[in-house]
Amino acid sequence: MKHFAFVFLLAILIPQECFRATVEARDGFVRTRGIHFMLNGYPYYANGFNAYWLMYTASDPSQRFKVSNAFREAASHGLTVARTWAFSDGGYRPLQYSPGFYNEQMFTGLDFVISEARKYGIKLILSLVNNYENFGGKKQYVNWARSHGQYLTSDDDFFRSPVVKGYYMNHVRTVLNRYNRFTGIHYKDDPTIMAWELMNEPRCTSDPSGRTIQAWITEMAWFVKSIDRNHLLEAGLEGFYGQSTPQRKRLNPGFNIGTDFIANNRIPAIDFATVHCYPDQWVSSSNVQYQLSFLNNWLSAHFMDAQYAIRKPILVAEFGKSFRGSGYEAYERDEVFNAVYYKVYASAKRGGAAGGALFWQLLTGGMESFQDGYGIMLGQSSSTADLIARQSRKLYLIRKIFARVANMRRWRRGRSNKGFSGSGGGNGGSHVGN
Numbered sequence: 001m002k003h004f005a006f007v008f009l010l011a012i013l014i015p016q017e018c019f020r021a022t023v024e025a026r027d028g029f030v031r032t033r034g035i036h037f038m039l040n041g042y043p044y045y046a047n048g049f050n051a052y053w054l055m056y057t058a059s060d061p062s063q064r065f066k067v068s069n070a071f072r073e074a075a076s077h078g079l080t081v082a083r084t085w086a087f088s089d090g091g092y093r094p095l096q097y098s099p100g101f102y103n104e105q106m107f108t109g110l111d112f113v114i115s116e117a118r119k120y121g122i123k124l125i126l127s128l129v130n131n132y133e134n135f136g137g138k139k140q141y142v143n144w145a146r147s148h149g150q151y152l153t154s155d156d157d158f159f160r161s162p163v164v165k166g167y168y169m170n171h172v173r174t175v176l177n178r179y180n181r182f183t184g185i186h187y188k189d190d191p192t193i194m195a196w197e198l199m200n201e202p203r204c205t206s207d208p209s210g211r212t213i214q215a216w217i218t219e220m221a222w223f224v225k226s227i228d229r230n231h232l233l234e235a236g237l238e239g240f241y242g243q244s245t246p247q248r249k250r251l252n253p254g255f256n257i258g259t260d261f262i263a264n265n266r267i268p269a270i271d272f273a274t275v276h277c278y279p280d281q282w283v284s285s286s287n288v289q290y291q292l293s294f295l296n297n298w299l300s301a302h303f304m305d306a307q308y309a310i311r312k313p314i315l316v317a318e319f320g321k322s323f324r325g326s327g328y329e330a331y332e333r334d335e336v337f338n339a340v341y342y343k344v345y346a347s348a349k350r351g352g353a354a355g356g357a358l359f360w361q362l363l364t365g366g367m368e369s370f371q372d373g374y375g376i377m378l379g380q381s382s383s384t385a386d387l388i389a390r391q392s393r394k395l396y397l398i399r400k401i402f403a404r405v406a407n408m409r410r411w412r413r414g415r416s417n418k419g420f421s422g423s424g425g426g427n428g429g430s431h432v433g434n
Contacts, residue, residue: 028191029230030123032271035306035353037313042403045348045395046123046194046356047388048081049074050318051363053370055085058116059093059109063366067113070364071120073378077385078392081194082117083317083358086110086126086175089136090144096136099144099167102174108181114192115182123194125317125358126187127236128172131201138199141167156206159216169223176227188228195232196224197317201276202236204258210242213258214267221269232271234315235264239275239302245309251301253282253294261302265310272355273310275302276318277340280325288332292339299343307353316340316357322373334383341391348398356395359388 026040037044051070058067074082088095088106095106117124130137138158145163146152158164176188176196187193198220204212217235224233241248242260265273277298279291286294299316306314319340321333340357347354363375378385 030191030194030232032232032313035311035313036351037272037355042406043399044355045344045399046081046315046358047392047395048079048083048122048356048358049362049376050083050358050360052085052361053367054082054113055095055106055110056088056093057109057367058112059103059106064109064112064116066364066366068116070362070367071116071122073364074362075120075122077378077389078396079362079388080121080392081123081125081356081358082362083125083127083197084113085130085135085200087129087135087171089129089140091136091140094136096171099141100170100174107178111178111180111182114180114187114190118183118190118192122192124192125195125197125234126175126193127197127200128175129168129199131199131203131236154206156204156212159202159204159212165216165219168220172220172224173227176224188230191230193231195234195271196228197234197236197274198224199236201238202259205256207258208256210244210258210260210263214260214263217264217270218267221267225269233269234272234274234317235267235270236317237261237264237274237276238318239273239277239298245305248301248305251298253279255282262305262309265306265312270312272312273302273306273314274317275299275314277316278318278320279336280321284325288335292335295336295339296343299340303343303347303352303354312353313355314353315355316344318360319357320360320374324373330383334387337384337387341387345391345394345398348395357391 028040030044031038037046054067054070057063071082090097093106094103095110096102114124129141133139139155141158141164142152142155142161144167145161148163150161150163152161152164178187180187180190183190198217202213202217207213221233221235237259239261240252240255240257240259242263244260244263248262261273261275264270275298277295279295283291283294303314306312319336321336322328323333337359344354344357359376360374361372361376363370363377365377367375376384378388
């Protein structure tokens, strides 16, 4: 009860604009207001997961049960957001096998993923292209342009070539306008989708000044918004600091990849910031305690900058701990999850900018071939699964309290507007919106 009362008190201190629901906001789309995600008029917190394999697996009708199982297991642990790929460019079983030409079987797989997410109450973040060669990525786009006579010297020409940018914009247009065979809804009109992601972990090492990435995000973000104003948009950043905040660059784990966490996320058409964290990769030569210290400092800085410098919500879009590291002990993964979850919860309960975290990655039975060391099967990882479910409950409680406070404020305003003097007139209303 002390804990409940403490969070309730904090909720009362949150600015009233966080609770001003409007009729048009109650349509199931996740939106932002200030530094908060909002859903149906109330602050929204995401406990979720990555599962890049969903479309690929669902493209085979005989394997779709694995997608259904993953969503069912996720929902049973309170997980509400999944991040996955809406791309597969060239190569084996592609979505886009040539610029502007699509594999309908693969697209139908993505249709199924969205329909199943809808069934289990899970929102989706859909990424539109990869920085890396896996599933084609920017390298495939550049190679397509070369095969059509373009002289391009670097994969980073993905961000500069008008021809390549045209290919990418066509893909964006095709995905956003896609008519879902299962739901009967165009993607751009479907509230099951929480957000679009411009690129998975964009990097442009050929221009460490950051100007190339800044220009590309600006151009592409406005293009997405010209087609779809319903959905949120994020850039896909890992969170590395750049030239706009040189004093923050000391926090970077030795990377200089042409992105700028502050400047990139200040672009008006970008709705929220993202940060990834892999201390076991980024500071791999350090001991476990140093890695945890790095993780805590990394998240603290980004949460603070999202709140005060960027003034938008932030999502931990990827985090994890691989069991394939030398000397790995099972409790070490739980320490990483605990650290991330505590940071998110501490920010959320005081009304801060952190809107949730998505671990990398969720697997289900029969998906062992997709195991990269970070995969979690909720039925087999009992201690980690318990942490995940506990975080879901804690974030749900915060949202529930905020909703009750909002309803109480609306009720009081209603009584005041009707000139009540203390008798009669309605009830307090404790219903919590979805």
